[in-house]
Amino acid sequence: MNNKISNGKSQMANLLVVLIFSVWKLIDVWSLFILQKIIPFAGFFPYNRELYDFGLPHVTSAFANFDGIHYLLIAHRGNYAQWEQAFFPLYPIAIRVFSFFFHNELIGGLIIANLAFVVGLVMSIKLFKWKTLHDQYWWLIFLLVFPTSFFFGAAYTEGLFFLLFILTLYFLKKEKYWLVGLFAVFASLTRLIGVFLIIPIALHLFKQYQESKIKSKNYIFNSKNLLLFSPILGLSIYCFYLLKTTGDPLFFLTSQPVFGANRSTHLIFLPQVVWRYIKIFITAAHNFQFYVSIFEFLVFFLVFAVLVLDLLKNFDLNKNSKIKIKNFDRLGLNLFSFANLILPTLTGTFSSIPRYALFSLSFFLFLAEVKNRRIKTVIALVFFVVHILILGLFCQGYFIS
Secondary structure, three states: OHHHHHHHHHHHHHHHHHHHHHHHHHHHHHHHHHHOOOOOOOOOOOOHHHHHHHOOOHHHHHHHOOHHHHHHHHHHHOOOOOOHHHOOOHHHHHHHHHHHHHOOHHHHHHHHHHHHHHHHHHHHHHHOOOOOHHHHHHHHHHHHHOOOHHHHHOOOOHHHHHHHHHHHHHHHHOOOHHHHHHHHHHHHOOOHHHHHHHHHHHHHHHHHHHHOOOOOHHHHHOHHHHHHHHHHHHHHHHHHHHHHHHOOOOHHHHOHHHHOOOOOOOOOOHHHHHHHHHHHHHHOOOOHHHHHHHHHHHHHHHHHHHHHHHHHHOEEEOOOOOEEEOOHHHHHHHHHHHHHHHHHHHHOOOOOHHHHHHHOHHHHHHHHOOOOHHHHHHHHHHHHHHHHHHHHHHHOOOOOO
């Protein structure tokens, strides 16, 4: 009887998540329908005319602007053109498979992204522990109204990676390790940051070692610890492919400067990036790019500050002045969130940080756990207003992230 009640509650929760997702998607589409009549079309990205070849209306094809069209063209050709190796392979492979059914890469790409994202949302409700039911739905609200969340439903890797990310953590929690390894490999074949799944996996295994009654050297050589190599395996597969086809196993990195955004292939540390942006604010003309730079800068430091608070929240100082970790899984997610946020800045810019920040999930969890509902409501409203504006600009061909 209890199982039936539990299953019934779970099904209701799943239906509610799907309903929230549907409302979010409907708001985005209708907002774009209105905004395209207000914001003039710019189309400042390569292959923008090729989007018309897919035969879909602007409110649909606009979700493949900028990087999206590259994924579609890679899927259509079945191989990379020069410099397109910056785009990891799993998503275009999935689009190509789906195109056999729909005969249209854009339709396939959007279905994959949206279906993966909604399944990922359902699984995220099962993954995280919630103090109250309200926290659970605030998590969904903050994630969905975040200024760049529309990328989850665009022809980008965000929707697919979100699902693979959540599934990796979910099966890690359930200790179904072969599934952890499988989804971690897929994740690092989808986005470079998938390799940082090694962080939550390592902390989970370390926690198990600490809780083990028999702490022996043999535990270190346990077969479960091979999981640590699964995120690296996915990246290694792509690097091997690049070595064979281009002669450079890191061509996904060395090809980045071709796509603009002033990215460097040399390591540049965060203080240098901050100083560069300060000089931009002081000396640059107040054009569209200037305000995009402000947006990137503010998003980075907002997310960074919240991640620091979330990190401190996870430590406890006991009577013996020893630091105790409250939750290893939450710490693993927090450190992954930091790595996800900091990695792009090592190329010397905050460009696209508002989009990359979507996978710093500790940021959204911390906001959902804020006790003051008024503060949460104000934050959500600000996010929503900026979300609508940024969506309109992106879909009309202005680079915002």
